[in-house]
Amino acid sequence: MSQQLQEQRETLVKLIDRHSGRENGVHPTLIPSLFLFRENQATKPKHGVHSRSVCFVFQGEKEVLLAKERYRYTPAEYLVATVELPVISQIIDASPEAPYLALKLDFTPEQILEVMKESGIHPSPQDQAKRGMFISPVGAPLLNAISRVTQLLDTPADIPLLAPLLIKEILYRVLQGKHGGTLAQLAVEGGGAFRIKEVIDYIKEHYVTSFRIDELAERANMSIPTLHRHFKEVTAMTPIQFQKQLRLQAARQLMLAESLNAADVAFQVGYESPSQFSREYARMFGLSPIQDVRRLRTLDA
Incomplete structure (x- = not known):
């Protein structure tokens, strides 16, 4: 590790620790x-839907499980989710003396397309979609841009003008990185990744409603076998498995937040059979x- 990279990481550790108020949890800025x-x-492992984002760890270590694939990253790497994905995440290295300190930058496909247009990046559509999550090594230019955007939290008056410019630089650096082509495909209209993104967005919006695979294939302008192949390549699961994870995560949140019973929640998230819901x-x-909700409430207490 170069001296410059080490100094930038130490600066970011201090910034995040200070702006988090030295309190555990997620802190909007x-x-x-x-x-x-x-x-x-x-x-402990935590289920959730990973947002479309670039994620950095500056102290500690984190692991994200997508289906059966493990993505573990440290201060030497960053993680990108090009689409929203149901995952299990876990912080695996943290202590009071050296707390886990990290940041996440959400982005939209429109931002990626804008950066590509302004920088002259013109990838050609690819028939074969790629996995919607990857890890890449952190280089000095990218870390420098992350450091500068985080330092804006010390000068709030500069944020409206400078933050959009620095976010563009960060996305540009990711596009120039090892797996930048995977991110670029997200914005290429007509490509496999772009069409699968639209199917994912549809399932997320309508996860309570049952769907037929041929309807999704028609929406993506793909044959049914092609849809299955591309969807699994991007998400590591089938459309039905994707919907099931969304339904069960939503059900868990409903039972925790509204104290509803399992049968009522099952119907609310789209299940016709409470027994099938309980099994899954x-x-x-x-x-x-x-048992699960009782355990979670005990932990929260």
């Missing part, structure tokens, strides 16, 4: 798409709905 993270101990819930979370 005055830059709407920028979030800071702090934890002083390793965490236990398969995903390891406990029945009642």
